[in-house]
Amino acid sequence: AQSVTQLDSHVSVSEGTPVLLRCNYSSSYSPSLFWYVQHPNKGLQLLLKYTSAATLVKGINGFEAEFKKSETSFHLTKPSAHMSDAAEYFCVVSDTFGNEKLTFGTGTRLTIIP
């Protein structure tokens, strides 16, 4: 069975400061992990994905995430927040040898303070 926990439902940071969105996962097999972003009134868009290659994954718009197997974590970071980063972010896990099912976290709403 697989599951994912986003530790913060809401994160607020000032523009220009670092962003950290936390995600922990549980997976029976070797997982694939994704971060998706949802801007207001839009569908979800892929930010980055991990599929057992390099543990530090770089995505679009300056975001990156590090897969830490020992901590079962896949936290999303960005060195300097921009106003356009305000959105909801979803961490997603899937067992690569499982039932082709994606499990979504409950989301983290990121607010950027001017």
Add this chain to the structure above:
Amino acid sequence: EAQVTQNPRYLITVTGKKLTVTCSQNMNHEYMSWYRQDPGLGLRQIYYSMNVEVTDKGDVPEGYKVSRKEKRNFPLILESPSPNQTSLYFCASSRITGGVAKNIQYFGAGTRLSVL
């Protein structure tokens, strides 16, 4: 342009009146899926399809039907909608090469449904 198209974007209906939300993708993807998004619950999978005529239940299939007669289309059917199906619905598609787990999901813009 590669895209997943859902219609309608907004729908208000009454309890018991059958409705269909359409989903179409132009990327020749084998895998298609429907999700509902509710506050505090994230996205939950309703049904998915690995290819034409192949569909399977997700986490919350009760009250929904789907069909996959053509590769590009995957309509979601609510035979007798109820107020607890008021939600934001997303259709998604992806390739299955190497497994769905390794592929990017492409999402439609969403359908906001209100059942009165």
